[in-house]
Each structure stands twice: as C-alpha cells, then as structure tokens.
Amino acid sequence: MVEYDDRLSRVFSALADPTRRDMVARLAAGDATVSELAAPYDVSLQAVSKHLKVLEEAGLVSRSRDAQRRPVHLDAEVFDLMTKWIERYRQQAEERYQRLDAVLARLQGKASPADEQQRQREQGAAG
Amino acid sequence: MVEYDDRLSRVFSALADPTRRDMVARLAAGDATVSELAAPYDVSLQAVSKHLKVLEEAGLVSRSRDAQRRPVHLDAEVFDLMTKWIERYRQQAEERYQRLDAVLARLQGKASPADEQQRQREQGAAG
DNA sequence: CCCTTTCTCAACCCAACGGTTGACAAAGAG
C-alpha cells in the first residue's frame, strides 16, 4: 500500500511536463512509433526517447517491438489512480465546505466569522 | 486558453511531491497554520513554508492572516482542471479500445493481429 | 557482407528543486 505513494509521485511528475502531456494526448488517438511522436517537437530523438522512458516508468505507457520500430501504447488504467486520489480530497473538502455553510447559516450572525475560522482549525487538527 | 497548460504543469508538479500531497490531504480535513502543518514532518519550518508557496502558486491553496498566524486553506476547484484533463484522454483511449475490440470481433480471425496494429497506428497518425 | 533506418545508452551541461542555516519582519504579551 505504501508503494502506491511513490507510484503516484511518478505519475504526477511524468504529467508535470507539457511535452509529455502532449504525447499522452497524441497517444490517446492511437499507438505511435518514437519517430512519429518526435515529429512535432523541435528536440532530438534521444530527448523524446527519455520522455517515453519517464512515461513508461510511471506506468502510463508500454512499448513493444515491430522490426526496428518501437510502437508506444497508452495504458489508461493509471489514470484511475490519480482520479481516485483527487476525488477523495476534493469530496472531503467540499463536504467540509457544506458543513461550514450549515454552521454559518445556523449562527446567522450570532458570532464573528473569525470565531468560526478558529473553530474550523481546531476541528481539522482533531479529526 | 494557452496559459492553462502552464497551470496544469504547476498543479501536477506540485502534487508530484509526497509531502505536499500529504499536506493537501491534511488540509482537506480543515484549515491549518504553517506550524500545524509542519508538525508531522522532520524538516525545518522554512522547508514547509516553501512547500506551501509551491501549492499556493499552483492555485491549490490560499493563505490569509490571523495575528502572527497564516491559516492555510485548500482551494479544491483546481482539482477540476486536472480531472477534466485526465478524463478527456482516458475516455478517448477507452473509446479507441472499444472500437478496436469491435473491429477484431468483426474480423474474427480473417487477418493477423499485426495488420490491425499497423492499421491502428496509421489511423492515429491521420487523426 | 555492408548500408540504412530506428531507437537507446552514456556522458556531459545547466537550470530547477528540496533541503539547510541565518537574518528579520509582523504582531501580540509583558
């Protein structure tokens, strides 16, 4: 379970680069060779090869062989890992927001917003 | 529209660090001060301050003032940006997969898988 | 066999990153 953390780091880190996100977008349309992927960019083939290695180690992509060519394939399953992480905390934050709204509505100006802010912080530290 | 790209890079990059993801998780439970956030980690307060700056510049977090304290608040909206990007290509990849399955089913062994792989690649390059 | 195509590995460069320490700003408390 703990290793997942490192996996997430790799995935987020891989997608932090615009070129690599671009390649993922390209690969979503279909498999491609290294040269095909390199074509749109003004960098060496070696640089593209490195990018692909990063994507592969993040589990976003897999490579096979077809004569000299190395077709690259997008493995979309990893996206689930990210989506789950994101959704978890987004929902948590939203629920908290709704709770806060409810409290504020109940108070209806009986206390200052600063008091509520303080209460919120303590609640967070306890939970 | 183009600026969004850089924004995504910042967000993904910010979340590529396990400590920062941890802080986001903590903040999903409620606002917290810098010291409170620093407590669980074996690093200087300055390091934590730097992490928070990264999260802030990514738009994941905002900071206000309460006497000497600087309460940190999670801005969950940015998550939508990520989710949208991810979902877009995940769906695209899945649809492509289903199309491929359909084609393979129609062929029912009339052609070799290699031919289909080739067809796939050309289709991708054209689209 | 040699030549071309496709791609990777290795070494290097420089900018960015995460960490440190030291100084100091901001805001109460005495």
Added chain:
DNA sequence: CTCTTTGTCAACCGTTGGGTTGAGAAAGGG
C-alpha cells in the same frame, strides 16, 4: 520598549531533470 511567537526571505548546497552530442545496438534491404 523589549521579548516571544509565527512565519518569510536570502544564500547556499547536493541532487534531479531536460536538453545536448557521440557511439552503438537491433533489424531489415541491397
């Protein structure tokens, strides 16, 4: 005003990351 608390800024340091070039592996074509 002085002292403490809370946090940031600045300078520095070792590591990582994206880029380069050069060499060469892998697989077919002549």
